[in-house]
Amino acid sequence: MSSAFTVRPLGPSIGAEVLDLDPACVFLPDTLAGLEAALVQHEALVLHVPGLRPEQHLAIARHFGEPEVHTFYPNLGEGLEQITVIDSRQGDRADMWHHDESFLSSPPIVTMTHAHILPPVGGDTCWISMTTAYDALSERMQHYLEGLSAWHDMNGPMTAALRQNVVSHERYLEVINMNRRHLHPLVIKHPVTGRKALYVSPTYTTYIDGLAIPESDAVLAYLHGHCQQAHFAFRHRWSVGDMVIWDNRSVLHNAILDYQPHQRRMQRASVFARQSIHA
Numbered sequence: 001m002s003s004a005f006t007v008r009p010l011g012p013s014i015g016a017e018v019l020d021l022d023p024a025c026v027f028l029p030d031t032l033a034g035l036e037a038a039l040v041q042h043e044a045l046v047l048h049v050p051g052l053r054p055e056q057h058l059a060i061a062r063h064f065g066e067p068e069v070h071t072f073y074p075n076l077g078e079g080l081e082q083i084t085v086i087d088s089r090q091g092d093r094a095d096m097w098h099h100d101e102s103f104l105s106s107p108p109i110v111t112m113t114h115a116h117i118l119p120p121v122g123g124d125t126c127w128i129s130m131t132t133a134y135d136a137l138s139e140r141m142q143h144y145l146e147g148l149s150a151w152h153d154m155n156g157p158m159t160a161a162l163r164q165n166v167v168s169h170e171r172y173l174e175v176i177n178m179n180r181r182h183l184h185p186l187v188i189k190h191p192v193t194g195r196k197a198l199y200v201s202p203t204y205t206t207y208i209d210g211l212a213i214p215e216s217d218a219v220l221a222y223l224h225g226h227c228q229q230a231h232f233a234f235r236h237r238w239s240v241g242d243m244v245i246w247d248n249r250s251v252l253h254n255a256i257l258d259y260q261p262h263q264r265r266m267q268r269a270s271v272f273a274r275q276s277i278h279a
Ligand SMILES: O=C(O)CCC(=O)C(=O)O
Pocket: 086, 094, 100, 111, 113, 124, 125, 253, 254, 255, 266, 268
């Protein structure tokens, strides 16, 4: 039994695949510590763990932080509330660029999604390195953004989902009534690497505090366009049993909705920091 594994980068700035991982060793402290180090470096990590049971999924999650019960997606219930289910047959989807739950005061720091049912083709997920996107800005722009904060609001995308009739009205109305929004810095510093990352998404970020609305709209439109450049992105074609772990502090992600009417079912866990994300 060996806790050793190989990490193969899948892109120049984001994404790596974990190879030669002995399934019996995934839960060893040395293995988990190694995975965490690789995650922080590569921002999104692909593991091949077919047959991983939800309790085991949760055990991995616990290494990275405090597993949460997701704000709006359903879960496995009784004892497994922290394993969220995103099943297209239930009307759930995530085809939007976002940081997970950035409308919370301390959003989850890491998410790990395990593929259970996949369409014959399509259903890939994309991640964007927001550290790389930040580094690519001019120094003047970086300087301008420093110290600014923006609102992240849950209700925009929830209302859109309702309008498109894709989800159960009762469930999403309940969520909208929670009225979750929070002000976050536009640039955050990764607490482990110290790298700066843009913290902004077209899904949840609505307004830059202190700017006139047209100014805020223009700056956000620029930043959203800037971040969505293909060379900041990594795209994964899933196989059943794959798990992707991503660093929610430094990436945006989007699960492409191109497989209807086929089913796509993912089980995921995300974890809160045992302290705040903004070091
Ligand atoms: O289904 C996926 O690939 C990603 C879903 C997602 O956005 C999430 O788990 O937060």
